Amino acid sequence: MDMSEVSRRGLVLLGCGKMGSAMLEGWLKGGLPAASVWVSDPYPSDWLKGQGVNLNAALPEAPAIVLVAVKPQMMAEALPGLARMGGGRTLFLSVAAGTTIAYYESVLGAETPIVRAMPNTPAAIGRGVTAITGNARATAAHLDLAEVLLSAVGQVVRIEGEHQMDAVTAVSGSGPAYVFHLIETLAAAGVAEGLPADLAMRLAKATVAGAGALAEASEEQPDQLRVNVTSPGGTTAAALKVLMDEARGFPALLREAVHAAAERGRELGR
Template identity: 75%
Template sequence: MDFNMIAARGLVLLGCGKMGSAMLGGWLRQGLAPGAVWVLDPHPSDWLVAQGVHLNADLPARPAVVLIAVKPQMMGAALPTLAAMGGGDTLFITVAAGTTIATYERILGAATPVVRAMPNTPAAIGKGITAICGNAAAGAGDLDTAEGLLAVLGQVVRLEGEHQMDAVTALSGSGPGYVFHLIEALAAAGQAEGLPADMAMTLAKATVAGAGALAEVADEPPAKLRENVTSPGGTTQAGLKVLMDPDTGFAPLLRRAVKAAADRGRELGQ
């Protein structure tokens, strides 16, 4: 990413926990000068202190970008401190879960370009996927800037609009939790078949991680990869017969899980 425009006017990072630190570390590695970054964080880590950024200092009046990475419950106190930067050409990018674009527009003004983003926890190791959408004031250049900054977390996809964000939250945002539970359940099933607990967990972790990595790089779709590993009348087919049951199998279970998460997201956004 070309950081020249950002370096000239500055970037403000509000909140530098795990997600904020992952982004900041990525930007600095890509060449953004520490002196071009202002970080506001009430409990800075030793790592953050050592980066040489402006820490809890007076902010530039018209930064190029303000990136909001605080917890949703801190938003009410944090946003009003940035209200003076709204209504102009400062781009606001938010990775805070659950806070709608309308909330930012009420405080910053409808003319403020705002891009809302939903990353997921693998972003902490650069293996995440982030979905973004912008308000009416956010142009193509703003979305390009947001995508460039968020690419340090992994892949970035653009939504048709904010109406799709609850589905994204339920799928990729909450999805790591589903996968972690799959690992737990797979290991427990292996243990039930006679494996030691630690060996079953090692096998389950490696199996899920390896299958996911293969699915990501393979030219074939997951359905074809599944067929490739399924011999007629073999062990995989026996297991898949259970998992692919149309009433009690994996697909209807995940549909219910994702719907429950999406419904909850809509409730929290009201």
């Protein structure tokens, strides 16, 4: 199965919020015909209404792929109506947080190929990272197609299995919130040292964004990049002595935070 088959048989997008819209925009720019896309969304945006897709129309009998992008609390209402597409001919690709492969199999049948994906919010600007894994019926071709589709909003990585999904969620799924909190607290610390609030926030945003871009672009690992900007006995070294403290700094704090997120993911998946 490839994109030509998707164009021929059709793609169903179940839910078109921010994540669904970002993916749809990428597919259309990449050449997927709007006429090959069916979108089911009870509250379509004005942008979506203008894309030329089949909006809230009768769905094809056996589309190549159904991409599930509804909120988890809407799943029980939205998914059973697609049960007739289960059984093998249609690939189901889920970007719904917390919804397990076992749940999809219970509704759609165990013979249904299912790929579960965990994207993150930078996907809205094409800078996301998405982890994917499939069930026993998902072939290499299914995973390849899922990767092509999800590459529209950023990088795609493959994990060993669903047992790693809670850890992925805790690192990259929830991770943007950790970075946003770093920005707000860094700016607040600048204000405490005498900077105007708007200047401190501008400096914090640009610093975090620039450092992230440098880390991604550089051939050196982050630990070496840190060393590169840390002069012995200097200002950065004084700050890192606090931040790298094993008892109360980033190492202990982030281990605890990521573990808490992963544990909550496991609870929600039970």
